[in-house]
Amino acid sequence: MRFLFKTSYAQDWRLARHGGQVFWYGLLLAALLAAPWVAGPYWTSQLTFVLIYAIAGLGLMVLSGYTGLLSIGHASFLGVGAYTQAVLTSHGWPFPAALVTAAGLSAAVGVVVGLPALRVKGIYLAVATLAFGFIVEEVMARWESVTGGNSGLSVKAPDIFGFNAGGAEAFYMVVLATCLLVTLGVLNLLRSSTGRAFIAIRDSEISAQSMGIHLARYKTMSFALSAAIVGIAGALYAHKLRFISPEQFGIEQSLDLLLLVVVGGLGSVHGAFFGAIFLITMPQLIAMAKDWLPPAIGQAAGLQALVFGAVLMAVVMFEPTGLYGRWVKWRTYLELFPTYRRGMFRRQRAFQKSERVR
Amino acid sequence: MIRQARLSTIAWIAVALSLPLIAQAQATQGVTKNEVLVGTIQDLSGPIAAFGKETLNGMNMRIDEANAAGGAGGRKIRLIVEDSSYDTKKAVLAAHKLVENDKIFITVANIGTSLALTTMPIFTEGGVIHAFPLASARGLYDPPNPLAFAFTVPYYQQGRVIMKALTDMRADRKWCSLMQDDDLGSELMKGLESKAAELNRKIIEKTSYKRGATDFSSQVARLKSAGCDTVVVGTTLRETIGTLNEAKKIGFAPDFIGTAASYSHLVPKLGGAVTEGFMSSHASSQPYADDPSKALRDWFAAYKARYGEDPGQYAVFGYASMDWVIKTLDKVGPNLTTQRFVETMETSTFPRDKLGFDTMSFTRTKRLGSEAVRISRIQNGRWVPITDYLQP
C-alpha cells in the first residue's frame, strides 16, 4: 500500500503523483518507442491508428468530458484538418507549417460551430452540432476546386524538414511525438485555471457564472481547443490513409468518436486512449471470434454493430466511468489489498434533474 | 589428384544441397509447392454487405471448381477473406494484415471505390498483385502500375457510351440528369459532359440527391418543368425505383437510363411494372434461369443449387475475376512468380465468355481489360440488351 505524503504545494500540480507512476509510464514510453522494430508493420499500423484516434478522442474529451458539451458532429473537424493538410502539402507546404494551419483552421470552424453553444444547451446543442456536421460534409463535397469533391483527394507523404516521413516507422514516430505533445498539452490545460473553468461549467453553469467564469468566452475556447486538437488528428489521418473523401467524415465517424470517449471513460485523459484501443482492436477481435460462433450469428452482417452497441450499453448502464474507470477500480483493489471495501465506488442514488432549469 | 577430385565433389554436393535454400529465399510470397494464397477485402457487415456476400459466393464457386479439378497451375487455391465494413481504416488494416501477416500472392475483387484507391498502394508497394477490384475509378489502372489490373469500366466511360448510344438512336434529345452526390454521380456527369461537348449537345437540367435520400419529388418536378425527355440517373437500387415511381405519379415519362449501378435483377423485381422501359449501361450480363445461352443456364442452376438464391451481378463479378486469375495461373504453370504472372497476364486475351464480358486484354500500358460498355433495357421484367459493346 502506498501512502502519499504531501509536503509542498508543487506536489499538487505535478504530472506524476509518485515514483511508481514515473516508472510505469516510462516503461510504456519505451515500449511504444521500440514498437516498430519489435512488433512488425501490421501492429505498427494498428498502433498508428490507435494514436491518431487517441488524439481525436482527447479533443472530444476536452469538449464533452471536461466541459460537458455534447457534440455529435465532431468528424467535421477531423475532415477540415484532413483536407487542409492535404491541400497545403500538395502545394508544397512543409509538414509542420501545414499541421499548425490545419489546427488553426479547425479552431476557427470550431468557434463558428460553438456560437450556438452560447445560447442553447443539452439536446439542442447536440442537434446543432449534428447539423453543422452535415453542412460541413456537404461543403467538402461541393467545393470541388479545392477538395476534389466526391472523387476524393490524394495526400502526399509528410515531408519534415526535407526528410520524407512516409515509411511506416518514420510516420509512426511522427504520430507518437505529436500524440505525446498533445497529451502533455491537454494535461497542462486541465491543471490550469482554464481547465478548472471547463470542469466548473460541466458541473453547474449557474454556479460557474456565480464564481465569475465568463461562460461565453470559456465555452468558445473549449470548442476552439477541441476542434484544433481534432484537426491535428485529422491532418495525421490524411497522411496515414493517403486518400481522403468526404464520406469518411460523416455521421458514422462522429458516432465512432463519441463511442470512443464514452467507452474509454468520459472525463479522463486515459479514457481517450482506452477508447481508441477499443475502437481499433475490437473489430479485429470480432473477426477472430467469428469462427467460434454459430454461423447464424458469426456470419451475420450486423455482428460488429451488435457488439459495439452492446458494449456501449453495458458501459453506460454498469460502468459509467468507462474502461478507464473499471481499470481504476481494479488497480485500487490491488493497491489496497486486502482492505478494499466493496462499496468504495458506489454511485449515489440520483433523481433526474430537469435540464431545462439547470 | 584425388584430393582435388574430392574437393570438387564436396563443392558440387554443397552447391546441390544449398540450391533448395536459394530457391526458398527467392520464393514468391504466398506461393508454395501446393498452394497459392489469394486475399480479398469485402464488405460483409456494412452498407453493401449483400454485394460483398454475393461476390464471395461467386469467387468461392470458381475456386472450388478449380480445386476439384486439381488446382490452378498444379496448386490449390486458398482464399483469405477480410471484412472492411466499407470503413476505410478497417480496409487499410486488413490490407496490411494480408500483405504482412498472411503474406498473400494476389488480391482479387476488393470491393469499394475509395477503399480500393486507398489500399492499392499498400498491396503494390508490398509486391502483391492487385487484381480486378470491384471499384470504378481511373486511378486503379491509370497510370499503369506493373502489379495492378482492372476490369470494371469507370462511370466516366459509361457516361460517354450512354451519351453516344442514345444520340445514335435519336439525335434530338433534351438531356437531363439526376445524380447521387458522390463519385458515382460526379464521374458519370464528367463522362456525359465530355461526350456531349464532342457531339455538340448540352445537359439542360441537373439535379442531385444525397446518398440514402428517399424523396425525389422536387428533383423530378424540376426535371418535368424543364421539359426533359431523356434523364440519366446516377442511382443505385432504391433510388432508381423511387425516381421511377415519382415520375409515374406526376405523369412524367422520359427515357430513363442508368449505369451499372442500377443494372441489377432487383430493379425489376422490387420495382415491378413501373420499371418497364428503364435502360442501363453495363459491362457484363445478368444471368437468368431461362437464358438463351445453355452455358449461362447451367451456371445459374449450379449457383442456385449451391447457395439457394438467384445470382446477381456481383456473383458474376466474383466468379469472373477469379476465373481470369485461375486461367492465368494455369498458363503460368508450376514455376509461379509475381513477375511471370504479370507477364502472362500482359500477353493474355480472354475472349467473350458465357458471363457476357467483352473481350478482355492487357498489355504493359493497358491495365483495364476492356473499356467497352453495352446498354440493356427492362422488357417484361427482364434485362434485354439493345446494343452491342460500344467503345467510349
Place this chain on the structure above:
Amino acid sequence: MEIVQLLISGAALGCIYALIALGFVLIYKATETVNFAQGEMMMLGACVGYLLMLWFKLPFIWAALVSVAGMAGFGMLLERTVIRPILGQPQFTVVMLTIGLGYITRGLVTMLPGIGTDTHVLDVPYKGEVWNLGGLVLSAEQGSIIGLTLVLCLLLYLMFKHTKLGVAMQASSQNQLAAYYMGIPVKRLNGVVWGLSAGVATIAGLLLAPITFVHVNMGFIGLKAFPAAVVGGFGSLPGAVVGGLVIGIVEAFAGFYLPEGFKDIAAYVVVLAMLVVKPNGLFGEKLRKKV
C-alpha cells in the same frame, strides 16, 4: 400550380419527419430524455409488420395492428430493462444508451432470416393509388401519412392536456423528485410512455415502408426528424408536426429552386437559423431558474 404541388409534396415529406418527431417529443415530454434510436424503432416496427405478412400471411390491417401492439409491449419491456436502471443519470448518459440501442437493433435485424441485408417490399392494399385533385397529384401513401400524422398529433395533444395521465407525465419530466412526492408512479408512467412512443414509431414505419422499402438502414431518416423536433420546440407535440412541415416544405422548395446540394442541407440550415433566432423552437417552453 407548381407551387401548390410542391407544397403538397413538401407537406407529405414533412409529415414523415413529423411522425418520427412525435415519437421523440413524446418521450422528451414525459421523461426529458431523447431517444436516438427512434429511427431504429421505426425500422423494427416495419420489419415486424413485413415478417408477419411474410410468415403468417396476415392481411395488412391485421399485421399492422398486431405489430403496433407488439412493439408497444416491446417498448415497455425496453424501458423496464434498459432505461429504468439508469433513471436519474444526466441526459448525456441516456443519449449514449439509446445510440447503443440503435446499433444493437440494426445488428440484430440483419440476423433475422427474413430480412438480412436485403431490401423488401411491403404489400400495402393502397399501393400505387394516386388521387388527382384537379391537376394536383397526391399518392395514397402520402395521403395516408398526412392523415394519420394529424390524427395522432391531435389524440396525443388531447391526452397530454386533458387527461390525468398526461399531466402526470409532464410533472414527472419537470421535477422527478417532486413527482414522487405527489404520489405519481413515475416508473410505471415511463414504461407507458416508451410503449406509446414505440407504437407511434411502428405506425410511422408501416406508413413509410411503401416509399422507402423495408431494409435495415431505413431508420436513418430519423436523423432528419431531429431538426423537425428542434424547430418545433422539443417539448411540444403540435410543434413537432409544425416543425416537420416546415422542414419538409423548405426541402421541397430548395430542391426545386436552388442549385444542387442545397436540398440535402436545407433542413440543417433551417434548424441552425431557428437556434439563432429562437433557441427554444417555435413552441418550446422557456424555463429559467431563479437564484
